[in-house]
Amino acid sequence: MTTTRVFHRQLRHDLPVAVSGQGITLTDAQGKTYLDASGGAAVSCLGHSHPDVLAAMHAQLDRLAYAHTSFFTTEVAEELASALIDHAPAGMSHAYFVSGGSEAVEAALKMARQYFVEIGQPQRRHFIARRQSYHGNTLGALAVGGNAWRREQFKPLLIDVTHVAPCYEYRERRDDETPERYGQRLVAELEEAIERLGPDSVMAFVAETVGGATAGVLAPVPGYFKGVREVCDRHGILLILDEVMCGMGRTGTLHACEQEGVVPDLLTIAKGLGGGYQPIGAVLAQGRLVDAFRRGSGLFQHGHTYLGHAVACAAALAVQRVIERDGLLAQVRERGALLHQLLQRAFGDHPHVGDIRGRGLFWGIELVADRASKQWFDPAHKLHASIKSKAMANGVLVYPMGGTVDGRSGDHVLLAPPFISTPDELRQIVDRLADAVDLAVSMADAKVAS
Numbered sequence: 001m002t003t004t005r006v007f008h009r010q011l012r013h014d015l016p017v018a019v020s021g022q023g024i025t026l027t028d029a030q031g032k033t034y035l036d037a038s039g040g041a042a043v044s045c046l047g048h049s050h051p052d053v054l055a056a057m058h059a060q061l062d063r064l065a066y067a068h069t070s071f072f073t074t075e076v077a078e079e080l081a082s083a084l085i086d087h088a089p090a091g092m093s094h095a096y097f098v099s100g101g102s103e104a105v106e107a108a109l110k111m112a113r114q115y116f117v118e119i120g121q122p123q124r125r126h127f128i129a130r131r132q133s134y135h136g137n138t139l140g141a142l143a144v145g146g147n148a149w150r151r152e153q154f155k156p157l158l159i160d161v162t163h164v165a166p167c168y169e170y171r172e173r174r175d176d177e178t179p180e181r182y183g184q185r186l187v188a189e190l191e192e193a194i195e196r197l198g199p200d201s202v203m204a205f206v207a208e209t210v211g212g213a214t215a216g217v218l219a220p221v222p223g224y225f226k227g228v229r230e231v232c233d234r235h236g237i238l239l240i241l242d243e244v245m246c247g248m249g250r251t252g253t254l255h256a257c258e259q260e261g262v263v264p265d266l267l268t269i270a271k272g273l274g275g276g277y278q279p280i281g282a283v284l285a286q287g288r289l290v291d292a293f294r295r296g297s298g299l300f301q302h303g304h305t306y307l308g309h310a311v312a313c314a315a316a317l318a319v320q321r322v323i324e325r326d327g328l329l330a331q332v333r334e335r336g337a338l339l340h341q342l343l344q345r346a347f348g349d350h351p352h353v354g355d356i357r358g359r360g361l362f363w364g365i366e367l368v369a370d371r372a373s374k375q376w377f378d379p380a381h382k383l384h385a386s387i388k389s390k391a392m393a394n395g396v397l398v399y400p401m402g403g404t405v406d407g408r409s410g411d412h413v414l415l416a417p418p419f420i421s422t423p424d425e426l427r428q429i430v431d432r433l434a435d436a437v438d439l440a441v442s443m444a445d446a447k448v449a450s
């Protein structure tokens with residue numbers, strides 16, 4: 001171990017030092033290059049060192065880096081909010097800027113609570129969310145999140161949240177169910193949870209439109225979110241969609257909920273908003289909610305020092321302008337179809353890949369010890385960690401995770417390459433990943449045999 005004063009995520013192994021990034025390639029201090037096939041954690045939608053984004057950030061720095069939001073607004077924050085609202089789902093009227101995904105979720109949870117206080121329903125105090133979800137690591141976001149492993153040791157600190165089933169078709173749809181019927185069963189389970197808690201005590205249902213980090217890209221079945229929206233409306237409950245990972249173009253439409261034909265009350269966005277050029281997230285809010293705040297107390301009782309940071313807003317505005325100018329949403333759909341084909345070719349008949357799932361440039365592959373029974377690998381093998389390190393050695397960055405099935409068992413690999421990835425780069429990504437998966441599973445198989 002080399003000496004470091006950084007309190008890293010992992011304290012028992014050394015990390016390579018990243019020194020530069022260009023396009024979809026990162027380079028470390030040894031000169032080794034890596035294709036960034038996960039954009040970090042579905043962040044770097046424009047890759048690295050995009051000249052238009054850098055120029056916008058430099059220009060903003062030369063004018064103004066920071067002004068506190070209790071004294072001032074800035075032109076760039078106003079412009080970004082207008083641009084986001086112009087393309088937001090129907091009825092959204094305002095953007096609340098924060099510095100990342102967890103902060104966006106925290107703000108949305110508190111907005112929901114204060115909204116009900118403002119409209120004279122202070123008895124509403126419960127959130128319902130889903131198992132096998134991820135909403136961030138701050139205490140409120142962790143509480144609504146449904147990852148058993150992440151929550152375990154912090155449980156005594158977490159607010160009580162009711163968790164219902166995720167939309168996890170590969171494992172949880174019964175053989176005798178159509179996808180639509182499966183979705184209806186899940187909606188019925190949500191409604192039962194609402195009835196159990198008392199419908200007028202529930203504030204909101206919180207869900208990732210397309211599940212991301214915990215279970216490896218879970219796309220909803222047809223009609224599921226329409227059913228959810230209808231149940232929420234019937235009981236006066238807000239729908240908070242968390243698109244921190246799956247939003248801002250990642251699935252081929254600017255917002256993932258567009259493909260579901262539903263409009264949330266609050267929508268959280270972050271990673272692809274600033275593309276990693278600056279830390280930024282936002283909550284997009286329905287006009288009806290904002291009006292309630294305006295008519296009521298006149299303030300949202302929340303805030304952080306770096307809300308609406310000018311350089312972060314400039315970076316996000318530039319990222320979003322490039323996506324629009326260069327027609328990158330269409331490119332995500334087209335390259336996404338290619339990536340799906342390539343994954344299908346590499347892993348479609350693989351004895352240890354049970355499922356290949358995703359949308360746009362957002363894909364997950366779920367690893368299994370046995371395809372027929374869908375039995376997972378022994379978690380002790382840490383297959384996901386082995387794939388990650390072998391892929392890195394092979395010069396490709398992917399985002400594998402364990403706990404796919406229930407927070408403890410199962411492994412998947414998440415891919416979220418930049419929107420600018422070329423067909424050739426996508427081919428290299430899949431080839432390098434396939435080698436890493438083969439090596440990692442053969443070592444896990446050997447451990448089972450010995």
Ligand SMILES: Cc1ncc(COP(=O)(O)O)c(C=O)c1O
Pocket residue numbers: 041100101102103105134135136137208212213242243244245246270
């Ligand atoms: C859906 C979702 N919500 C919230 C978060 C938390 O975002 P951050 O890590 O920026 O706090 C993440 C991060 O992966 C996420 O995927």
